[in-house]
Amino acid sequence: MKFLLQRVAFYVFTAWAAITLNFFIPRLIPGDPVQALITKYQGQLSTQAIESLYVLFGIDKNGNVWSEYVDYWKQLFAGDLGLSFAFFPTPVSEVLSDSILWTLMLVGVTTILSFIIGTGLGVLAGWRRGSWTDGLLPVTTFFSSVPYFWLGIIAIYLLTGPDSFFPSGGGAEVGLVPAWDMYFIPSALQHSLLPALTILISSVSGWILSMRNMMVTVSSEDYITVAHAKGLPERRVALSYAARNALLPNVSGFALSLGFIVGGTFLVEIVFSYPGIGFQLFQALGANDYPLMQGIFLVITISVLVANLLADVAYLFLDPRTRKEG
Amino acid sequence: ACSESPNAANKDNAANGKAAGFLSIGMPNSTQTENNNPFIGSSSATNLGYRWMIYEPLGQWNNTKPDQPLKPWLASEIKWSADWKTVDLVIRDGATWSDGKPLTAEDVVFTHTLIRDSKDGALNSYAIPYDQITADGNKVKMTFKSSQFTTHHKVIGQTPIVPKHLWSTIADPATDTIKTPVGSGPFTLKTWSQTGIILEARESGYWQELPKVKELRYTSYSGNDTQLTALASGQSEWSFVFIPDYQQTFIAKDPANHKIWAPGVLGIHGLYINTTKKPFDDPKLRQAMNMVINRTDIFTQAEAGYFHPEIKSVTGLPEGAGDAYIADEYKGKTFSVDVEGAKTLLAGAGYKLEGTVLKDKTGAPVTIKLTDPAPWSDYQTTLEIIKDNLSKIGIAAEVEKPNQNVWDTNVQKGDFGATMRWTNGGSTPFDIYQTVMDGDLMKPIGTAAQQGNFGRFESPEATAALKAYSNATDEATRKTALATLQKIFVEQAPMLPIGSDNVGAAYSTKKWVGWPSDADSFAPGQPTQAGALMVVLALKPAA
Amino acid sequence: MSEPVLEIKNLNVGYGLGDQGVRAVRDVNLTLHRGEVLGLAGESGSGKSTLAYGMTRLLAPPGVITGGQVIYHPAEGDPYDVLALSDERLRKFRWAETAIVFQGAMNSLNPVHKISTQLTDVLQAHEPKMSETSRLARAREMLKLVGIAPDRMDAYPHQLSGGMRQRVMIGMALILQPQVVIMDEPTTALDVVMQRQILGQLIELRERLGFSVIFITHDLSLLVEFSNRIAIMYGGRIVEEAPASAIYKDALHPYSQGLLGSFPALKGPRRELTGIPGSPPDLKGMPTGCSFHPRCPKAFDPCAGNIPVLGRPGTGDGRTRSVACWLHPTGEPVG
Amino acid sequence: MTSIPDAETPAGEVVLEAIGLTKHFPVRRKLRDLFSRKHDAVHAVDDVNLTLRRGQVTALVGESGSGKSTVARLLAQLYPRTAGDIRLHGTSTRVKSGSAFRRYCAQVQMIFQDPFASLNPVHTIRYHLTRSLKIHGHAGKTAEDLENALHGLLNRVHLTPPERYLDKFPHELSGGQRQRVAIARALGAEPEALLADEPVSMLDVSIRLGILNLLRDLKERLDLAILYITHDIASARYFADQTLVMYAGRMVEGGDSESVTQSPAHPYTRLLIDSAPDPDRLTADADVLEEDRGNGEPPSLIHPPSGCRFHPRCPMAMPRCTTDLPVRLEIGDRPGHWAACWLYDEATVAAQRPGSAVAS
Amino acid sequence: MTIPTSSIEQVIPGQGAMAQPEAGKPGKAKRRRFLFLSNRKAATGLIILGIYILLAIIGPWIAPFDPGARGADLMQGPSSAHWMGTTHLGQDVYSQLLVGTRSVIFVGFLAGIVATVLSVLIGVTAGYVGGKTDEGLSALSNVFLVIPALPLIIIVTSIMENAGEWVVALVIGFTSWSWNARVLRAQTLSLRRRDYVEAARATGERSWRIIIFELLPNLTAVIASGFVGTVIFAVLSEITLAFIGITSGNTWNWGTILFWAQGQQALARSAWWWFVPAGLAIAILGTALSLINFAIDEFVSPRLRSAGKTKIKTNTGRTVRMRIGFTPVLSNSPEPHTRARPIPAVDPHGATPVVREEATP
Numbered sequence A: 001m002k003f004l005l006q007r008v009a010f011y012v013f014t015a016w017a018a019i020t021l022n023f024f025i026p027r028l029i030p031g032d033p034v035q036a037l038i039t040k041y042q043g044q045l046s047t048q049a050i051e052s053l054y055v056l057f058g059i060d061k062n063g064n065v066w067s068e069y070v071d072y073w074k075q076l077f078a079g080d081l082g083l084s085f086a087f088f089p090t091p092v093s094e095v096l097s098d099s100i101l102w103t104l105m106l107v108g109v110t111t112i113l114s115f116i117i118g119t120g121l122g123v124l125a126g127w128r129r130g131s132w133t134d135g136l137l138p139v140t141t142f143f144s145s146v147p148y149f150w151l152g153i154i155a156i157y158l159l160t161g162p163d164s165f166f167p168s169g170g171g172a173e174v175g176l177v178p179a180w181d182m183y184f185i186p187s188a189l190q191h192s193l194l195p196a197l198t199i200l201i202s203s204v205s206g207w208i209l210s211m212r213n214m215m216v217t218v219s220s221e222d223y224i225t226v227a228h229a230k231g232l233p234e235r236r237v238a239l240s241y242a243a244r245n246a247l248l249p250n251v252s253g254f255a256l257s258l259g260f261i262v263g264g265t266f267l268v269e270i271v272f273s274y275p276g277i278g279f280q281l282f283q284a285l286g287a288n289d290y291p292l293m294q295g296i297f298l299v300i301t302i303s304v305l306v307a308n309l310l311a312d313v314a315y316l317f318l319d320p321r322t323r324k325e326g
Numbered sequence B: 001a002c003s004e005s006p007n008a009a010n011k012d013n014a015a016n017g018k019a020a021g022f023l024s025i026g027m028p029n030s031t032q033t034e035n036n037n038p039f040i041g042s043s044s045a046t047n048l049g050y051r052w053m054i055y056e057p058l059g060q061w062n063n064t065k066p067d068q069p070l071k072p073w074l075a076s077e078i079k080w081s082a083d084w085k086t087v088d089l090v091i092r093d094g095a096t097w098s099d100g101k102p103l104t105a106e107d108v109v110f111t112h113t114l115i116r117d118s119k120d121g122a123l124n125s126y127a128i129p130y131d132q133i134t135a136d137g138n139k140v141k142m143t144f145k146s147s148q149f150t151t152h153h154k155v156i157g158q159t160p161i162v163p164k165h166l167w168s169t170i171a172d173p174a175t176d177t178i179k180t181p182v183g184s185g186p187f188t189l190k191t192w193s194q195t196g197i198i199l200e201a202r203e204s205g206y207w208q209e210l211p212k213v214k215e216l217r218y219t220s221y222s223g224n225d226t227q228l229t230a231l232a233s234g235q236s237e238w239s240f241v242f243i244p245d246y247q248q249t250f251i252a253k254d255p256a257n258h259k260i261w262a263p264g265v266l267g268i269h270g271l272y273i274n275t276t277k278k279p280f281d282d283p284k285l286r287q288a289m290n291m292v293i294n295r296t297d298i299f300t301q302a303e304a305g306y307f308h309p310e311i312k313s314v315t316g317l318p319e320g321a322g323d324a325y326i327a328d329e330y331k332g333k334t335f336s337v338d339v340e341g342a343k344t345l346l347a348g349a350g351y352k353l354e355g356t357v358l359k360d361k362t363g364a365p366v367t368i369k370l371t372d373p374a375p376w377s378d379y380q381t382t383l384e385i386i387k388d389n390l391s392k393i394g395i396a397a398e399v400e401k402p403n404q405n406v407w408d409t410n411v412q413k414g415d416f417g418a419t420m421r422w423t424n425g426g427s428t429p430f431d432i433y434q435t436v437m438d439g440d441l442m443k444p445i446g447t448a449a450q451q452g453n454f455g456r457f458e459s460p461e462a463t464a465a466l467k468a469y470s471n472a473t474d475e476a477t478r479k480t481a482l483a484t485l486q487k488i489f490v491e492q493a494p495m496l497p498i499g500s501d502n503v504g505a506a507y508s509t510k511k512w513v514g515w516p517s518d519a520d521s522f523a524p525g526q527p528t529q530a531g532a533l534m535v536v537l538a539l540k541p542a543a
Numbered sequence C: 001m002s003e004p005v006l007e008i009k010n011l012n013v014g015y016g017l018g019d020q021g022v023r024a025v026r027d028v029n030l031t032l033h034r035g036e037v038l039g040l041a042g043e044s045g046s047g048k049s050t051l052a053y054g055m056t057r058l059l060a061p062p063g064v065i066t067g068g069q070v071i072y073h074p075a076e077g078d079p080y081d082v083l084a085l086s087d088e089r090l091r092k093f094r095w096a097e098t099a100i101v102f103q104g105a106m107n108s109l110n111p112v113h114k115i116s117t118q119l120t121d122v123l124q125a126h127e128p129k130m131s132e133t134s135r136l137a138r139a140r141e142m143l144k145l146v147g148i149a150p151d152r153m154d155a156y157p158h159q160l161s162g163g164m165r166q167r168v169m170i171g172m173a174l175i176l177q178p179q180v181v182i183m184d185e186p187t188t189a190l191d192v193v194m195q196r197q198i199l200g201q202l203i204e205l206r207e208r209l210g211f212s213v214i215f216i217t218h219d220l221s222l223l224v225e226f227s228n229r230i231a232i233m234y235g236g237r238i239v240e241e242a243p244a245s246a247i248y249k250d251a252l253h254p255y256s257q258g259l260l261g262s263f264p265a266l267k268g269p270r271r272e273l274t275g276i277p278g279s280p281p282d283l284k285g286m287p288t289g290c291s292f293h294p295r296c297p298k299a300f301d302p303c304a305g306n307i308p309v310l311g312r313p314g315t316g317d318g319r320t321r322s323v324a325c326w327l328h329p330t331g332e333p334v335g
Numbered sequence D: 001m002t003s004i005p006d007a008e009t010p011a012g013e014v015v016l017e018a019i020g021l022t023k024h025f026p027v028r029r030k031l032r033d034l035f036s037r038k039h040d041a042v043h044a045v046d047d048v049n050l051t052l053r054r055g056q057v058t059a060l061v062g063e064s065g066s067g068k069s070t071v072a073r074l075l076a077q078l079y080p081r082t083a084g085d086i087r088l089h090g091t092s093t094r095v096k097s098g099s100a101f102r103r104y105c106a107q108v109q110m111i112f113q114d115p116f117a118s119l120n121p122v123h124t125i126r127y128h129l130t131r132s133l134k135i136h137g138h139a140g141k142t143a144e145d146l147e148n149a150l151h152g153l154l155n156r157v158h159l160t161p162p163e164r165y166l167d168k169f170p171h172e173l174s175g176g177q178r179q180r181v182a183i184a185r186a187l188g189a190e191p192e193a194l195l196a197d198e199p200v201s202m203l204d205v206s207i208r209l210g211i212l213n214l215l216r217d218l219k220e221r222l223d224l225a226i227l228y229i230t231h232d233i234a235s236a237r238y239f240a241d242q243t244l245v246m247y248a249g250r251m252v253e254g255g256d257s258e259s260v261t262q263s264p265a266h267p268y269t270r271l272l273i274d275s276a277p278d279p280d281r282l283t284a285d286a287d288v289l290e291e292d293r294g295n296g297e298p299p300s301l302i303h304p305p306s307g308c309r310f311h312p313r314c315p316m317a318m319p320r321c322t323t324d325l326p327v328r329l330e331i332g333d334r335p336g337h338w339a340a341c342w343l344y345d346e347a348t349v350a351a352q353r354p355g356s357a358v359a360s
Numbered sequence E: 001m002t003i004p005t006s007s008i009e010q011v012i013p014g015q016g017a018m019a020q021p022e023a024g025k026p027g028k029a030k031r032r033r034f035l036f037l038s039n040r041k042a043a044t045g046l047i048i049l050g051i052y053i054l055l056a057i058i059g060p061w062i063a064p065f066d067p068g069a070r071g072a073d074l075m076q077g078p079s080s081a082h083w084m085g086t087t088h089l090g091q092d093v094y095s096q097l098l099v100g101t102r103s104v105i106f107v108g109f110l111a112g113i114v115a116t117v118l119s120v121l122i123g124v125t126a127g128y129v130g131g132k133t134d135e136g137l138s139a140l141s142n143v144f145l146v147i148p149a150l151p152l153i154i155i156v157t158s159i160m161e162n163a164g165e166w167v168v169a170l171v172i173g174f175t176s177w178s179w180n181a182r183v184l185r186a187q188t189l190s191l192r193r194r195d196y197v198e199a200a201r202a203t204g205e206r207s208w209r210i211i212i213f214e215l216l217p218n219l220t221a222v223i224a225s226g227f228v229g230t231v232i233f234a235v236l237s238e239i240t241l242a243f244i245g246i247t248s249g250n251t252w253n254w255g256t257i258l259f260w261a262q263g264q265q266a267l268a269r270s271a272w273w274w275f276v277p278a279g280l281a282i283a284i285l286g287t288a289l290s291l292i293n294f295a296i297d298e299f300v301s302p303r304l305r306s307a308g309k310t311k312i313k314t315n316t317g318r319t320v321r322m323r324i325g326f327t328p329v330l331s332n333s334p335e336p337h338t339r340a341r342p343i344p345a346v347d348p349h350g351a352t353p354v355v356r357e358e359a360t361p
Ligand SMILES: Nc1ncnc2c1ncn2[C@@H]1O[C@H](COP(=O)(O)OP(=O)(O)OP(=O)(O)O)[C@@H](O)[C@H]1O
Pocket: C015, C022, C024, C042, C043, C044, C045, C046, C047, C048, C049, C050, C051, C061, C062, C063, C218, C283
């Protein structure tokens, strides 16, 4: 109980601090959304539009930051994230809900996949040291050192084209409306293959390595020797004894990376023009769209915290030692 | 459930390709949210241009021929008074809204009143000084507080007319996203999604012949590179995007069908020089700089040989669109790189070229900082070339790449040496010269000048000439005023014109033919321009 | 003496190969008889654990068995070499015939599985036909045997005290009723009271179930009290092997004498404590000849040059004991 | 080395004295405790009295977790005490840090159980010893003085020749050598009292004796007062002048080593001595172990048993034991031999025959 | 970005090489210092890193062209004049790569140093001092951990006027210390309870001396690994920032090259030479740094060291793999390794009768 209470206090505090930072940091950016919009359309939007845009966005150029801060919290508690500037007058919440599913689908699934594959390979590499799995490490390390965007661009160059199976970008076939049907889903899958592969290739090595190291460390524990001495089948020793225990320290890392789904890989979304939230953030940055930036940061912060909470809970389930009485 | 899915039909179409009769249009404008409000600059309808397929203007303006009168569209007659303060319109019979209701003069009055009366002018994005707007039968009369000579195309050609019976019930037209747009145009919105927006042609009720293109598919790509990839692969058939080395990256992918057309318009890009900084307050120095800039290099290397058509006339007016406005004095006078001439000019003005270093009258070496945001690679390339050019006359230039926000702020506040930037564009050269030289727009150094005159060019003469031009009631006054402006522009070189904007397109003739071209520039090529509807209506299936 | 259950013949175990390699167990010959408790004593690093792990092939890399045989005599059937078994057969052999109890019980039990899981998975592996309920019943029975309330079945290791964990391990070792139980310092981490309780229980169980025990410790006084025969290891070799009482009363090897002289006696008159001077040998730079000679108070000429071999001393009760020391001429080598 | 002569050494000057020393470690509070005002604590050490005299070794024996190390740390002032007093040369001291602490350190030094852990792996022997000398101002003025002092220290702990050891890292030494270095470091402060917390339990059997002999040797040569903590009561017999037995945070018996080990008075001491391995006892009668010796589990120190803490395991427990805290009672066989057990209370013994109590 | 390249924090508690008893042998003291270098991974990583650092120093001097200078050959593939071809302006890509190395290394290392210093200050203090200080500092690092680093860096850099290398490095440094601080705190907590820290206290050492001389040296591996990790992150961040055009790059770095290449659609124009080298340079640098980190892991936790030879030949010529649970048996013969005969009755003072020798296995 005490443990949980402490965690909750920690989460509340962290959330408050992070949201406060999220509020202030974008405001420090010079320039304003109207200027950003004008510059975005170099010459295509005439400068006469400036005044009407200020009015439209409701930007008070001499606003008081503190009262804005208080208002921001009031809005937050009312569940209102404000209106986006770049997509004026779409509410931020709508922009977010439009894009978050894409990100969750692509990066979320990939992160989980990467964790599963990486952990699996790591278990193999750690258990069978000296076999072919040893060769995985240098290769994956190399790929993980390549920037995501570079890998993505190369992949687009090499693998896409008029006749290629891989589309060069986008979330699904043009014109398909997101729906759980036989048209949209396969198309969405097809479009997510390359970006997913890019993320997978560059993130899997971290999991392989940490799992391998944990496996190696755990493998020399006495209880593994005992398991062998007990004559248990090798599979059982490797999975139920070694891998099960080796997994524990990785759970928190996994939770953390789940939290960073949104923030960590937005370049992939940019490169593949994937309509996800990371890409949205990039646009918001370019457009000085504070409400949207704050909204996205809020989502990221909350997802990191939720992921951490999940890790805490997972620990309770996975490691009986944390499940102390009381 | 599958059979009811809107995707069932779309997917079929995608598979059938050409037979389905759709046209894919792409813009590199990154993610969009559903917003079909034609008045809002940030709506997806505006960003991608499909607002002009749903809503129509009173008349159509051909950007490539800015001096021509507007083509009657929803108004069958457009008559401006001599002082350009009154316009008389006759609203076309037979036009209907896509919900079947007829389009009347009431709708036109409603639309312009809506703009005029919008709270704090939120919808009046062109800042038009409306006065009276009245209807009489199928006639509409609008009066303005000042001459609309330089902005008439915006009032008539760039204001979409919306149905009164629907819009009068909208609480706040400035923030409504108009989920089901009803317009008078030949297309209606079919589906909207992140991955693409589909418009289908109306079956009936359009006041002209219905388009051959039965479906328009708009996609917003994340950026130039993705848009280009889509163009090259044929996924996109029509777009407006900067294509480096378009011959190789686009045309060569399908030489028979892939086409680029880039007509210049009356809006230019050039190097703004901060005229308050010594020694650049000296027009002679600026002139000399103007003489060494290699516009051809910039055109071919920075603008891929098409995107910002090279400005040849010393008046800074683009070829084609600007031809009609060039003062007699400057007819035929074109830029050419003249390093020796520049040197002579400088020597005459008291500068000394010592080796590779130009010294000003005080003996200080002449150096200049050229700035532009990093992501604008064409400007960056331009600056690199300019830097190289300037070194020929001993001016040491340094290229800086602040981020966009910083650049914006600095340019507005006059905290820069020289920068590549654009001017406003319009139906006359007025916008160009105004952005560069209007004293009314000038703000002291340190205060943001948002509308123009970033270089703080002080010339009461030019300011007066600009006023005279826009308020003139006769052609002769205009001509004189324009000649004055050109003379100042040429002699004082407050900004060194480099290239013009274009309203062209990259398109494919594989499925559709009938595109505008140099030979027949009946409409702007850019799919987001109001005139894009004229293009769509002209398209015919390829044989 | 009764028949042998386990015969170790010239077992050689090393860590690593080539230059990096060390030989931790050298030409060890040892016979375990049915029903006896064989004590294995020696100071730290003498190779006791290596021997125990080596003969069941449980040594983790870089351990290698460089030679030798471990002949097991099953209750029925022909004897066979454990080292020559295929992996599958070895797996079957383990725990069913030879169970091991290791030093740290905390580390021997998997912290994330319940006691019951860890007890029953042995049964699952070795007696797959057994039903789940009978497995649990069996596990409960074993816990009762070692004095743990069966309601602790669902406890996790960290919820048990050190002594209880060690008893769980002993119970687990006996669950398949093996012929041989190897115990590598099973009580070193416990305090004396607990140690005595557990050992008492073990001896009692042995009498009831009739398995043989190899008991490893560095506490010679404990061995003398609890085991039938004692083998003393030094530098990877067995240097002396004799019945417990014989070692206690009349150790032949100077090293054994030194070990005995290192333990203060609690009862009786104060004995002189001699200890052993010097420090244990480095496996990589083993002294030539008898590896104990640099520390040996009685070393003489041949000790430095030649390796003594374990053999029956010609004198006294030579038939039941053997020693490897130049001081004690032997008639025949053991093994 | 020869065995010690009978421990009839004259009582030396008192160096360090603990009176009623008590240490409770607060237990992390749980949520439900927030509402009750109760503060749980580990009663690690309760009301401990002990005296360290110059030139004498006092042994502290007890099973794991009985609070031996805590006593040592309290005496070294590494923990603040909950109650009681520590007197250095008769004056009460309570120091936490700063120069007062350093002055205290100069007189009371501690040796840790694990020589593998108590030397910093990244520093050479020279560093460890130099620090100890410098902190307490025994390094002399010149580099030569320092070198001499270092050599002196190493010689004193029989690490000769000193040059061979000075520039080594701890991992290059054997356990025994490391423990010698640890001792040398303690000596560098030139203390009067040495607190040795199980100094040999991590060492190999064959080298334990060397360290113990060294300590005795130092005691004699430097006239040190030594607290020798161990769980091996047999070594206390051989090495210590006095032996104190601790159980669950309390002293249960004390006296000169020979009488405590040869005629233990407290049932716990007896259990301890009976459990110690004894080669003279034959395998055959291994099962003399009484089954009624409790479950062998030490009690919880958060909620220690009331009365005598040993009563739940005690074969001779009386009703009184469960309620009344036993006081020190003289045994009477030798002067100074005492036990905290009601068995030795005349009144109790008269009223009740021991052993008949529990059965009812 | 979020997965630590080094798993050191998971490995250390198992006690490392430093705590391993090893028999004392003269001459080992010095060798141990270089042990790290004898690790193949460390050596490879350090050599590559060394080359990069060398290029960072001399790159601008040995570059054959001014990286910004326009040339006559536009968009030319690799040739003898331009080893890595030219850009759309005729600039020499090879020179750009060489000159750009300095900025990359500079930013990587400066950011690494800043983040490492911060993480040591915050992590070790929190771990050693404990109590309220610990709670405050832990909360601070948690907040920084929760905020996504890269977007934050992008925002902060865009606030700065003319974000040059210094600014970028400092911003990256100031935003990426939290993970390391957390690891260091946990590590310090466990070290603080080690006997040698207690012993130092009992000797009378002052707190600051304990932190600096007793704790920090034992944290070297963790700190080094954190440093290397941050350098990787900083390099990738800097390049990313330059690539998306957030930072200026008045100076060249590999991100700037990629930025230009991408802006000019290098790949679509088949100008692979413009795009590929910079990416490879990053990947190789990253790999080298990762290798160093692996080596640190292995140094700290010897169990992780590659098991040397994992396949061995038995005496019968079969190859067996070393694996846990099944110790390889090289020979099954009951022959003793030591060729010896029984000890004959000898007079303790007599001559040596038999000669015995050890047979090598
Ligand atoms: N993995 C290893 N690599 C190299 N040498 C090893 C390894 N494990 C053990 N050794 C060496 O093998 C020798 C024998 O070790 P072993 O553990 O068998 O001794 P032991 O008699 O069980 O000692 P203890 O009483 O400390 O348990 C020791 O010298 C040790 O240093």
